[in-house]
Amino acid sequence: MSTTSTPPALSIGPIALDAPVVLAPMAGITNTAFRRLCREFGAGLYVSEMVTARALVERTPETMRLIGHHESETPRSVQLYTVDPKTVGDAVDIIVGEDRADHIDLNFGCPVPKVTRRGGGSALPWKRELFGAIVRRAVERAGDIPVTVKMRKGIDDEHLTYLDAGRIAEDVGVVAVALHGRTAAQHYSGQADWDAIARLKEHVTSIPVLGNGDIWQAEDALRMVEQTGVDGVVVGRGCLGRPWLFGDLAAAFSGSDERHRPGLGQVVDAFRRHAHLLVEFFGEEDRACRDIRKHVAWYFKGYPVGGDARRALAAVESLQHLDDLLGELDRSVPYVAEGVEGQRGRAGSPRTPALPDGWLDSPELSDAQRALLVEDESDTRGG
Numbered sequence: 518m519s520t521t522s523t524p525p526a527l528s529i530g531p532i533a534l535d536a537p538v539v540l541a542p543m544a545g546i547t548n549t550a551f552r553r554l555c556r557e558f559g560a561g562l563y564v565s566e567m568v569t570a571r572a573l574v575e576r577t578p579e580t581m582r583l584i585g586h587h588e589s590e591t592p593r594s595v596q597l598y599t600v601d602p603k604t605v606g607d608a609v610d611i612i613v614g615e616d617r618a619d620h621i622d623l624n625f626g627c628p629v630p631k632v633t634r635r636g637g638g639s640a641l642p643w644k645r646e647l648f649g650a651i652v653r654r655a656v657e658r659a660g661d662i663p664v665t666v667k668m669r670k671g672i673d674d675e676h677l678t679y680l681d682a683g684r685i686a687e688d689v690g691v692v693a694v695a696l697h698g699r700t701a702a703q704h705y706s707g708q709a710d711w712d713a714i715a716r717l718k719e720h721v722t723s724i725p726v727l728g729n730g731d732i733w734q735a736e737d738a739l740r741m742v743e744q745t746g747v748d749g750v751v752v753g754r755g756c757l758g759r760p761w762l763f764g765d766l767a768a769a770f771s772g773s774d775e776r777h778r779p780g781l782g783q784v785v786d787a788f789r790r791h792a793h794l795l796v797e798f799f800g801e802e803d804r805a806c807r808d809i810r811k812h813v814a815w816y817f818k819g820y821p822v823g824g825d826a827r828r829a830l831a832a833v834e835s836l837q838h839l840d841d842l843l844g845e846l847d848r849s850v851p852y853v854a855e856g857v858e859g860q861r862g863r864a865g866s867p868r869t870p871a872l873p874d875g876w877l878d879s880p881e882l883s884d885a886q887r888a889l890l891v892e893d894e895s896d897t898r899g900g
């Protein structure tokens with residue numbers, strides 16, 4: 518495979534990565550258990566699921582658990598969601614003062630109605646000044662810790678924000694920006710717009726630009742780099758149930774065409790290891806078993822595992838139960854390319870974003886909107 522289109526080594530500020538690859542933050546997924554599993558296969562940066570700055574400042578036990586890292590995880594990345602410059606400053610103070618991460622990513626991509634209705638996530642960069650104030654504050658407080666921004670194209674096709682936001686982020690000292698090539702209105706529907714990623718790369722010239730959206734296998738990542746010129750890729754849904762994708766990505770970017778083609782036995786082993794790592798993460802077998810259930814369909818997608826076995830796994834109750842169920846699968850089943858490769862995870866259809874009253878009337882924040890923003894930053898599940 519040709520290496521001519523591969524980007525140079527990617528650095529996130531002072532952090533030199535061993536591959537230009539980032540595991541996308543995914544709420545409910547990219548906890549330390551899943552990050553460790555992915556890292557065992559590959560290279561690059563592995564970002565925690567988002568936590569709200571407010572919940573971090575309040576030190577809610579769930580948030581403190583979510584930002585935790587295993588000692589093998591280095592560099593450590595934490596993603597913050599916020600709508601308020603002061604709160605983000607306080608949250609960054611905690612991270613830096615207590616040495617809780619080596620990199621902070623700011624979430625401006627979440628399209629979940631509960632979040633955008635309050636002006637947060639992908640709705641926020643529309644208010645340029647507020648966006649700039651939040652990012653500037655985070656960068657100032659972070660000191661030597663690099664800060665990045667992850668965003669969508671905008672609210673909808675008539676209200677694109679990514680070019681302005683990219684430039685603002687660059688100006689206030691962010692070390693890299695990542696673009697998911699969809700608007701909030703698109704949610705996860707349709708195809709990610711890689712042309713927009715290419716435009717951002719042309720527009721933001723002094724820091725790395727990372728592309729995100731619809732990388733299902735290593736070849737897609739190479740294609741994105743070639744088509745858009747980005748400095749690195751951010752991979753989300755493609756690795757659900759396929760942590761070895763990070764091995765493929767590392768191989769692809771080093772010019773090798775070696776790929777993981779796991780037979781069912783290897784899938785079983787990874788699934789089992791994931792469950793065990795979740796027990797460590799939650800500190801509770803019961804909770805880990807409930808959590809691993811949502812991964813069943815992803816791991817076994819495409820493999821000839823019958824409906825009864827899938828249903829039983831999706832109701833697994835203990836590690837012993839898990840071993841019993843996995844023991845019934847035929848480990849000798851080989852890789853099944855057609856069923857395994859391609860899209861997985863959330864898709865859905867476009868929808869009109871829920872926004873605060875009059876949000877789109879002006880890129881300036883009104884007093885009423887400002888009041889709304891400071892009220893609620895309760896724990897939320899990202900996207």
Ligand SMILES: Cc1cc2nc3c(=O)[nH]c(=O)nc-3n(C[C@H](O)[C@H](O)[C@H](O)COP(=O)(O)O)c2cc1C
Nearest residue numbers: 541542543544567624697730731752753754899900
């Ligand atoms: C289950 C799930 C949870 C997500 N949670 C977050 C999150 O916490 N923070 C964030 O910035 N993006 C989140 N995202 C968006 C992903 O990081 C990524 O931008 C998106 O899935 C597009 O990339 P992909 O096509 O590689 O999946 C989430 C996506 C999914 C599917």
